[in-house]
Amino acid sequence: MDFINGLIRNDVFLACFLAWFIAQLIKVILTFFFENKFDASRFVGSGGMPSSHSSFVTSLATAVGLKRGYDSPEFALALVFALIVMYDAAGVRMAVGKQAKILNSIIDDFQHHKKHPITEKRLKELIGHTPIEVLAGAILGIIVAQILI
Template sequence: MIQSIGNNRVLLISLLAWFIAQTLKVIYTFVVDKHFNAWRFVGSGGMPSSHSAFVMSLSTSIGLIHGWDSSIFALSICFSLIVMYDAAGVRRAVGKQAIILNKIIENLHKKKEKKETEQRLKELIGHTPIEVVAGAFLGVIIAYLMV
C-alpha cells in the first residue's frame, strides 16, 4: 500500500508544488521583511498560496494524465476552485477579523493597565487574490514540467 502511494505521480507532483510554494514563502518573507522566519514554511497565508499551488497542480496533473474531459478532472477542478475561493474569501475575512479583535483586546488591556494574558489570534490565515493566482500559476507550471 505505501509503495503504491509512493508511486502516485499526481500525488507526488501536488506535494512537490506545495513544498515549492512553502519554500518560496520563506524566501519571499526573507526578501521583503529582511529576516528569516522558518515558521513561514509551515504557516498559512502569504505569497504564494500553497493551497492554490497544491490543488491546481493536482487538477492540472489529472487533466494531463486522464484527459481534460474526464470526470476525475471535473471533480478536481471544482474542488480546486472551492479551495482557492475559500483561501481568498472566507479565510482572508477571518484574518481581517483577527486583526480587529487583537486590537480590541490590546486596547482593553491598556485601559485596565493589566498585562495581556489572552493568546493573540492568528492574523495571517487567508490570501489576497494575487497570492491565490500566483499559487495557482505555480501549480500549473509545476504540473506541466513534471508530467
C-alpha cells in the same frame, strides 16, 4: 508498506507535494528578503505569497487533466475541488484574518487601558490570501504539474 511505495510512485501526488513545497519555500524566501529575518514557521504556516493551497489543488487538477483528459469526470471533480479551495482561501479565510486583526486591536486597547485584563493569546491574522496570492499559487501549481506529468 504498499501504501508508502504507491505514494512515492504516484506522479500526481508528487506533483502536488512539490507544488506545495515550492510555494512554502517561496514564503520563507520572501519573508527573509522583505523582512530581513529567517522565519521557519512560514514553511508550515498558512497565508502569504504564494498560496500553497492553490498550488496544491491546481497541480492536482492539472495533473488529473493531463493523465485522464480534460473532459473526464476525474478532472471535473479535481477542478471543482480546486475552485472551492481557492474561493475559500481568498474569501472566507481572508475575512477571518481581517476579523482577527480587528479583535487583536481591541484586545490591545483593552490591555493598554488595563480595564479588563484579557489572558487569551493573540489570534493569528495571516490566514487567508489576496486574489493575487491565490493566482500566483495557481500558476505555480499548473507549471509544476506540466513539468512533472
